[in-house]
Amino acid sequence: MIKQKLNIKVFASRLGVSTATVSRAFGTKGRISEKTRRMIISKAENFGYRANYHARNLISRKSQNVAFFYPPLIKGEPDYFITEIMFGVSGASSHNSYPLQIHPIYPESMEFCKDMILNGSISGIIVTAGTPESSGLVKTAKNNGIPYVVIGHMSGERQYTVTFDNSRGTMLAGKYFKDTGKKNPAYIGGLFDRRKRIGFSEGLGLHAGRILFDNGGSTFHDGFSSFERVIKSAPDTDSVLCANDILAMGFIKAALSKGYKIPGDIAVIGFDDIKVARYFSPALTTVRLHLDELGEKSVNLLKRIMNGEKMISGESVDCELIVRDSA
Amino acid sequence: MIKQKLNIKVFASRLGVSTATVSRAFGTKGRISEKTRRMIISKAENFGYRANYHARNLISRKSQNVAFFYPPLIKGEPDYFITEIMFGVSGASSHNSYPLQIHPIYPESMEFCKDMILNGSISGIIVTAGTPESSGLVKTAKNNGIPYVVIGHMSGERQYTVTFDNSRGTMLAGKYFKDTGKKNPAYIGGLFDRRKRIGFSEGLGLHAGRILFDNGGSTFHDGFSSFERVIKSAPDTDSVLCANDILAMGFIKAALSKGYKIPGDIAVIGFDDIKVARYFSPALTTVRLHLDELGEKSVNLLKRIMNGEKMISGESVDCELIVRDSA
DNA sequence: CAATTATGCGTAAACAGTTACGCATCTTTT
């Protein structure tokens, strides 16, 4: 005896109702009495009936699927920044009953990513800004009317973005250095994040020319090697802001290994407040970005866009200075 | 002028061929000349035609979608263990052109998770072992013939698992302590991982009774508070193995704050080798589990199961002791 | 050279749902 598969037709006929009624029992559209709805739902549990995902999405020309595209990780390097955003996105998606796909973006995966966006399996995407590839994906989405949300700053994008107020974050750090009487500040970080540098100068109330800027990439090793350069070009450096926490860890490790005291000789502030920041020795003073909240906000924004809401404007998440032991 | 949507019918008629031919150009089944295949594929790029995902999966009753279910994160706690496995899974899925879904498992999300498994949108799942919920999901998959792979040890599962050789890992740690002349070892970690404890005793070549076991949970704070208990009950402790790296960090932080030297007074070994382990001060000596490789292996195993392969047996990933500065 | 097999392609039947439309029945209004 072959086990007949339980599609809507056989399920409906078992109950003695039409397929339309069954469909209405699960959906929101269509008129159905509360009594039959309950009856059908309870029978569905008994029989183990579940509406087929593909058939449903095919006919209704939409799915609840959301995709999160993240930049490639540097091999062996922890990208806890992305990680924590991703968990925020995942949690919020789950709460909204949106299945979430995740896709790493690297040159060879671009075809696959575009296909995912265009083949109708997804009804909205969240992309982290930063690489040419991510801009390409956003363009694809935009050209084809796929709802999208950008995390971070991407040129030409304002309406559908969730950003962090980087300049305010570094301003807070600069202000803290100023308030604690630091005279010779330095900034370590990528070339490209102009906002962070500007905010820092502002908070310090110093002309940018009096701040040492070292463009040292973004990894632990970059932070480590940055230390020597900084000390060589400005031996009296007494305070350092790093563009992210991992950089700060590298810098501190190098400083400690040369016998410098942190924060005694040099005060160090990180950025992001990834979860291990507080566990480092010394515990990092850092600018907290509320990364999980960022993830949530992205999902909520995307949800509004997918629901056709028109009055949409970009959002931003707050940041705050968390003072621990490194500064 | 309304832009007619480009389904297979209008695309085929534009090219002057049948829908079957178009379909065959993309699929692997069916006979088609190499010439027309190339023609169709190139025209598809021109026209921007892509086969609709749902229609395709509906009729062929399968999708390439894979789902990864992970245990809930403790709020505010970094679970880099899961994180790194997840990136491994994500990378490998991407390589195989499998769209990957991720789903956190918590009691309230169980209905949603089960629905995902049963509604036909997914053709295979990867579940991390450890909670009753994860066992429930595996059972659901098993009962309904959905291919699944378990990461870690789950009772009753052998064939479709990818495990780490925990006992060998702790054995290596124990052996290292023995070889470096440690006399009073302790072990900090969860009650439940019997394998780790057994391996440790074995490596030490000591009767378990001579080892101090402290059951201290799995978080940084647990490691931190464990220190005091350990020192109180065995002040002469000279070596500690922690069930994971975060625990080890907590333990070390507490020890340092009380003026103990690591590894001088107490040698500490972690477990997992999460990516920040090497950046900690002191850099953690730890048992590396090759978590990304674990993710890859899970995907490859799942792939074989989904392809109907019969001769399947569980796999295991190697581990090795990475000696750094903490022991 | 006839018979057989292989190849390339079109026709049409699935796949499993949703929803516009229509028709009874029940409720409300005038």
Next chain:
DNA sequence: AAAAGATGCGTAACTGTTTACGCATAATTG
């Protein structure tokens, strides 16, 4: 009490593919 409106449910059209089947034509065989 008749007319109008609301409610509940069934019929059937539609979504965009894949693929079994059939039919020409081309290639291979005896």
